[in-house]
Amino acid sequence: MYQWDFHTLWQYRNIIFIGFGYTLGYTVIVVVLGLLVGLIAGLCRLSPKAWISGPFRAYVELFRCTPVLVQLIWFYYALPILTGIELTPGMAAVLSLTLYGGAFYSEIIRGGVISIDAGQSEAGMALGMTQFQLMRRVVLPQAFKRMTPPLVSQSIMQLKNTSLLSVLAVPDLLYQGQIIAHDTYRPLEIYSLIAVLYFIILLPATILAKRLEVKMSDGREA
Amino acid sequence: MDGAMISISNLKKCFGDNIVLKDISLQVGKGSVVAMIGPSGSGKSTLLRCINLLTVPDSGVVDVGGQSIVFDGKKTALPKARDLAKFRSKTGMVFQHFNLFPHMTVQQNVMEGMVTVLKIPKQEARAAADALLQRVGLGDRADAYPGMLSGGQKQRVAIARALAMKPDVMLFDEATSALDPELVGEVLNVIRSLAADGMTMILVTHEIAFAKEVADQVIFMRDGVVVESGPPAVVIDNPAQEATRSFLSRFKNSGG
Numbered sequence: 320m321y322q323w324d325f326h327t328l329w330q331y332r333n334i335i336f337i338g339f340g341y342t343l344g345y346t347v348i349v350v351v352l353g354l355l356v357g358l359i360a361g362l363c364r365l366s367p368k369a370w371i372s373g374p375f376r377a378y379v380e381l382f383r384c385t386p387v388l389v390q391l392i393w394f395y396y397a398l399p400i401l402t403g404i405e406l407t408p409g410m411a412a413v414l415s416l417t418l419y420g421g422a423f424y425s426e427i428i429r430g431g432v433i434s435i436d437a438g439q440s441e442a443g444m445a446l447g448m449t450q451f452q453l454m455r456r457v458v459l460p461q462a463f464k465r466m467t468p469p470l471v472s473q474s475i476m477q478l479k480n481t482s483l484l485s486v487l488a489v490p491d492l493l494y495q496g497q498i499i500a501h502d503t504y505r506p507l508e509i510y511s512l513i514a515v516l517y518f519i520i521l522l523p524a525t526i527l528a529k530r531l532e533v534k535m536s537d538g539r540e541a
Numbered sequence: 542m543d544g545a546m547i548s549i550s551n552l553k554k555c556f557g558d559n560i561v562l563k564d565i566s567l568q569v570g571k572g573s574v575v576a577m578i579g580p581s582g583s584g585k586s587t588l589l590r591c592i593n594l595l596t597v598p599d600s601g602v603v604d605v606g607g608q609s610i611v612f613d614g615k616k617t618a619l620p621k622a623r624d625l626a627k628f629r630s631k632t633g634m635v636f637q638h639f640n641l642f643p644h645m646t647v648q649q650n651v652m653e654g655m656v657t658v659l660k661i662p663k664q665e666a667r668a669a670a671d672a673l674l675q676r677v678g679l680g681d682r683a684d685a686y687p688g689m690l691s692g693g694q695k696q697r698v699a700i701a702r703a704l705a706m707k708p709d710v711m712l713f714d715e716a717t718s719a720l721d722p723e724l725v726g727e728v729l730n731v732i733r734s735l736a737a738d739g740m741t742m743i744l745v746t747h748e749i750a751f752a753k754e755v756a757d758q759v760i761f762m763r764d765g766v767v768v769e770s771g772p773p774a775v776v777i778d779n780p781a782q783e784a785t786r787s788f789l790s791r792f793k794n795s796g797g
Contacts, residue, residue, distance in 0.1 A: 441595055442640035442699075446654035446706060447630025449623060456657055460644050 325508050331499045338495030339516065345409075345491065346478040349416040353477060354470070356417055357424025362454070364429050375425070382422035388483050390415040395487055408487035420477045427469045431462035464535055471528040475521055482517075492516060546571040546710055546741040547592060548609075552601035554587055561587045562598070563765040569710070569758075572739040576752035576773070579762035580788060585745045588762070589712050592743065593632040594625050606631055606709035630658050633703030637715040639695040641687040641702070647674065648683040651701045659706065666705075673701040677731050693724030700731055711735065713744040729755075749792045753777050761785045 360375045395411035443453040485494035496513040500506040547569035554562040561584045577585040590596035600614040651670035655661040677697040717725045759776040761769045769782045780786050
């Protein structure tokens with residue numbers, strides 16, 4: 320019978336705490352930057368001009384159809400050979416997760432904008448609004464309401480994807496766990512703890528997403 | 542009637558192979574009310590949408606309030622988006638399905654064009670919106686959201702929203718077609734009062750009785766052409782064309 324021993328882990332609390340901080344920090348960065356990239360890519364893909372929408376379509380497909388782990392390793396090991404620019408593990412991580420998340424965010428944003436009834440745009444245009452005013456005042460405020468639940472889900476994915484940073488020796492929660500496992504020969508306890516920590520962060524987030532979904536579904540329509 | 546407020550010449554519009562408007566010319570005097578009737582697919586809604594350029598004509602000239610835009614059929618000569626937007630702000634449009642902004646209150650809906658397009662200060666716009674809501678009989682619903690209103694109330698808000706731009710003309714695209722019969726009257730009352738105030742209006746409508754009552758001129762369209770136009774006493778009561786007669790006969794029994 321296996322003897323559980325969580326007491327040994329107590330002395331590593333600072334290491335775990337640092338990992339926790341890295342995981343959350345990187346999540347915030349890649350979510351914010353990813354949303355920005357996604358907004359730009361999503362809106363540009365709606366352009367009727369092919370020379371604007373085309374390159375963004377290529378970007379989205381490229382990043383949706385390759386595994387994020389492959390992208391991460393490619394940015395860290397392959398890109399420097401191509402460009403001569405050395406990336407730190409952190410930079411490679413932010414770059415790949417931002418672009419990967421951005422590709423998915425952009426599809427959510429594009430879908431949200433398309434889902435708004437054409438009559439809304441016509442009403443804004445009839446008032447003399449420019450395309451920009453129409454987006455900002457009429458379409459996006461309504462579209463964002465509908466986009467919020469899938470955007471939250473995608474952001475949850477982003478947090479989970481930060482665990483891949485351990486591959487580049489970024490001291491996130493999982494990487495710190497690996498260090499502790501090597502040190503203590505207690506992988507069962509530490510990896511269980513890591514799993515529980517992810518769960519504790521994400522459960523409230525998924526509950527929030529569910530709540531938002533329910534709230535949206537009884538939204539008023541004109 | 543002093544001078545033309547709307548002047549359309551040689552307007553053409555195709556959607557693919559389908560010719561929707563075939564060389565339409567039309568004059569609407571200042572302060573006059575024109576009712577456009579005709580079977581669905583006759584091009585009357587497209588014509589209305591060409592007047593505020595929500596649908597861009599293939600060729601022809603559209604002139605509203607002395608501002609004219611020429612379409613010569615070449616893609617390169619399309620007016621700039623900003624010029625189109627400015628042109629549109631001078632015409633008020635009321636849609637069949639209201640198209641109110643659901644995320645804004647009734648008052649904010651009416652303020653939106655004034656604040657965003659005309660750059661009127663919020664205080665001033667709010668006062669103007671309240672006055673307009675009073676005018677359409679909804680002064681007490683300023684803080685309601687569109688989703689809480691009946692169809693007739695929504696359409697009256699939509700009229701107030703269009704009026705807020707102080708347009709030269711008001712265009713009504715089947716403004717009562719989506720309403721329950723008992724709610725049609727309240728919207729027609731508002732349109733009637735606008736006519737009495739001398740607003741230039743074009744109504745695309747199936748309310749033949751109302752067209753007869755309120756319009757100075759009735760236009761009957763079919764297959765992208767104006768078949769017949771003139772005072773309601775002529776076009777509705779004594780149509781010269783067989784096509785007009787056969788269309789109107791369908792309304793005789795239903796009472797319009």
